[in-house]
Amino acid sequence: MALSNYHSYKSADEHHSKLYWLVHDLSIFIGRSLKHIFKNTDQLLGLTIQPIMFMLLFRYVFGGAINTGPISYVNFLMAGILVQSVAFGALTTSLSVATDLQRGIIERFKSLPTISWGVLMGHVTADLVRNIIQAIIMISVGLLVGFHPTATLWQWVEITGIVLLFTFAISWVAAIMGLVAKTIEAVQWMGFFLVFPLTFASAAFAPTSSMASGLRIFAQNQPVTHVIEAIRALMIGTPVGNHAWLAVIWCLGIIIVSIPTAGYLFRRYSGR
Amino acid sequence: MDKAIEIKNLTKSxxxxPVLKGINLDVERGTILALLGPNGAGKTTTVRILSTLIQPDGGEVFINGYNAVxxxxxxRASIGLTGQYAAVDEYLSGYxxxxxxxxxxxxxYADAKKRATELLEQFDLVEAGGRIAKTYSGGMRRRLDLALSLIATPPILFLDEPTTGLDPRSRLAMWAIIEQLVQAKTTVLLTxxxxxEADKLANSIAVLHNGTIIAQGTANELKDKVGKERLEITIAEGHNFKQAVSAxxxxxxxxxxxxxxxxxxxSGAVSEIKRVISLMENHNIEIEALSLHKPTLDDVFLNLTGHKTTKESEEE
Structure with a gap:
C-alpha cells in the first residue's frame, strides 16, 4: 500500500461557472437519493406492495360499507388513495433526512465545499420519482378492479401536475419533520400524528357529508381534501367547485413557507 | 515557519x-499534532470549529491561511474530516x-473514478468496493470513512478519535495509514x-483538559514530565502498607x-528497580508482585492536574 499518487488530484473549480457547479452538485445529491430507492429493499417493497394492498383493502373490505351515492366506490376511492399514499410516502423523506443526521453524513456534507442543503433537495426529488412510480402501480391495479376514469389526456396531464405539486409541498414539510425529529423513532410518531388525521379526516375514503359537524368542517376545508377533490373531479368528472384553485394555492403556500424553514433548520443544525 | 493550522484564543460555550476557554495552538505544515484529552475535554468541539461545522464564540482560526469564519x-476545499462515527452512505457501495x-x-468525473479505485486498493477494500456499505464491518466502515476524507487529496486532515472502538488489528492498520499520510506531507490534527496513540503518531502533543491546553510538547517532553515508565509494586498481605509508602x-x-x-x-533502568527493591528489603517489607508499564493518559493527567481523567462528563 503506497500513497505515492497523493496530492495529484486538483479540483476543477475554476473551469466552470458557479451556476454550473450548483446544477452539478444538485444533480449529485439527486442521483444519490434516487439510488437509495432501488438499493433500499425495504423502501422498494413498501413502494410496490403497499399501494396494491391498500387498493385491494379499501376496494373489497371497506368499500361495500361506504355509501358514495351514484358513484361506484372504486371510482370515488382512486383520487383519495392516491393522495393518501403520496402523503404517507413523504414520510420516506423524513426518514431519509433523520437517518442522514443520525449517521453523521450531513456533517460530512457540511464540511465539503458544496451546497450541503442539496441533500434535502435530493430526498424531495426522489420522492417525486417514487410517487410517479407508485401512482402508476396504483392506477393500474385500480383499472383491474373496476376503476373507470373519464379523464382526457389533457386532464391526466393536469392530474400529474397536481400530484407532483402536492408531493413537492408535503415532501418539504416532511423534510422539516426529519430535521426536527432527528431520530427515526421520532419521525415515526410525528408522521403518524400529522399524516394520519390529514389523510383520514378528509374526503379520501368517505364523503365528508357523512361526517359529524366538527369533523366535517375540518375535513372539508383542509388542504388534503382540496387536492383530493380536484383530482377526483379531473378523473371521474365530479363537480370541482373551488377545490382546484384552493389546492394549488395551498400547495404553493406550503412550498413558500416550508423551503426557507427547512433551509433555516438545516443551517442551524449543529451536531447530533 | 509555515503554519497549516493557527488557533488564537479560541473560545466556545x-x-x-464554557467548553473551550481560550485555546492557542499552531500546527506546522506537514506535521501531525495529537490533541490528547479525556471525554468532555473539548476535543470534538475544537475539531468541529476547525472544520467550519460550528462557529466559535471568540478568537480566530486560520486553516491553510484562510479564516474559518x-x-x-x-x-472546506483544503480539509478532509473523519468524525467519531463512520459517516458513510449505507445504501451506496464503497466505490x-x-x-x-x-x-x-x-x-x-474521470479523476473521481480513478481516485476512488486507487483508494479502494490502498484501504484494502477492493473486494468490498461494489457492495453497499450497510454490509461492511466496523473496521471496514472506518477505513471507508477515512478514504472518503482523502478523496480530494486535501493538504489538511482532521481525524476525530480515528481508532476509538476499533479492534487491535484495525487500529494497527489505521496507524499505518496515518503514518503514510504524514510521509506524503499531509498536515494532520488528530484527537x-x-x-x-499520540506517542506513536504525533510530532507534537497538546493535552486538553476542561477546555484549556495544560501541556504541549513532543511525546518525549511530556514523558519526561511523567517518567518514561511506571513501576508498580504490590505489597504482600500482612506488611505495613503505609510504611512502604513513606519509605x-x-x-x-x-x-x-x-x-x-x-x-x-x-526511567525503567534496572538500577532504579533494584533500588526500590532493596529499599523495601531494608524495611523488611515483602513485595508480592512487581510490574513495569508505559505511562497512560491517566498518569499524564495525574501528574499535570493532580487528579484522574475518569468520571468526566460525556463529550458533547
Missing part, C-alpha cells in the same frame, strides 16, 4: 457552559460513496484518548491501599 468554503464525494469536491518517600505517584498497590515514575 454551549448554553452558557470568513472564508468557510476555502477552508459509489467515494465517487460521489470526489465529485462534490469538484474533481472531474485521541490514548497516550500510546518510597514522595516518589510514589499514586498509592492504593485497598489493592496494596504503589505506582512509581521511573
Amino acid at each position: 454551549f448554553k452558557n457552559v 470568513k472564508n468557510p468554503n476555502s477552508v 459509489e460513496n467515494l465517487v460521489m464525494l470526489g465529485r462534490l469536491y469538484h474533481l472531474n 485521541t484518548q490514548y497516550l500510546e 518510597i518517600n514522595g516518589q510514589a505517584i499514586s498509592s492504593d491501599e485497598k489493592k496494596r498497590l504503589i505506582s512509581i515514575a521511573t
